[in-house]
Amino acid sequence: MALDYDALFLRRHGFDPVAEPLESDFAADAAIVLASLADDGRGEAGGHVVAHSQGAIAAMMAAVERPDLVQSLTLVEPACLSLTAELPATAAHRALMQPLFDVRHNLSDDDFQREFIRRVFAADAPGATTPEALRAARRLRLQAPPWDAPLQIVPGVPTLVLTGGWEPLYEEIAGYLRETGALHRTAPGGHRPQDSIEGDRVIRSFIGEVSRLQHARAS
Known part of the structure; x- marks a missing residue:
């Protein structure tokens, strides 16, 4: 997708490839996402956020804090267990x-x-x-358990949840998010459905449709 989009690939707090790992910090992770969406100096800000597994926690937190910066949210096999703690x-x-x-x-x-x-x-x-x-x-x-993350439902941001259809835990989370307004799709690939041809197609189609609708409203 980096061939078609101006893509930024983010590392969570403590995930530097060579530095000593650090204790996880949910707020710091969300701040990294928000910093990448900030005004680039040309008067442009915001973007489509795609996150996988525990990265979905930071993506959701960022979207709750600044929904104006998140044009769409794609959560792949999201480890958002604090939302479904009682299920x-x-x-x-x-x-x-x-x-x-x-x-x-x-x-x-x-x-x-x-x-x-x-x-x-x-x-x-x-x-x-x-x-x-x-x-x-x-x-x-050093990672804190994902069920400790301070998550809330994201208001008003177009959201896709993509799962591999292999693990009841992720399907349960996807079902919860679907009931709160997200679009849920499945694709082959186990815990990395985004790497499959179908998963790639689903993500591209979702982002493309959201972009078309947003451009139509703006024109």
């Missing part, structure tokens, strides 16, 4: 993962990563050996 799939996931997050500061990075992957994916994780893998393991341990 069955989310409650079950939290019951499984909360005990691990409660002791994360008492575990090594490697031990936390191994247990996280075992609980989420029912798989064994290889030990981290490269500098990149060691940073990724530490970054994972």
Whole structure:
């Protein structure tokens, strides 16, 4: 999509590829999104925001704070668990993962990563050996649980939720957002449906239609 749009690829707080990972900060993540949408000096501001997994938390928070800057919101497999905390799939996931997050500061990075992957994916994780893998393991341990995010429904911003149709947790979140006004579509690709041909088509079609409607209203 970067061939067709003036695209900015953002890193969340603490996700510098070479710097030491930092504790997660939901507000700082949202501020990064808003800063990227600010006036560029030519009198232009705002844009279409596309976010994946936990990145959807920052995207939603930014849209709530400054809906005037967010022309549309595309949430791919959004980990917005604080919205659905009382629903069955989310409650079950939290019951499984909360005990691990409660002791994360008492575990090594490697031990936390191994247990996280075992609980989420029912798989064994290889030990981290490269500098990149060691940073990724530490970054994972420093992430606050997504159900702690201070989320609210986004008012008046065209929103697409794209899921892979493979995991009840994400379908539950998508269903909740659909009931509050979002458009929900599914595409192949598991946790990364945006990488499939169909997922790419859905996102392009949504952004294109929103842009056409906004330009028509402005003219």
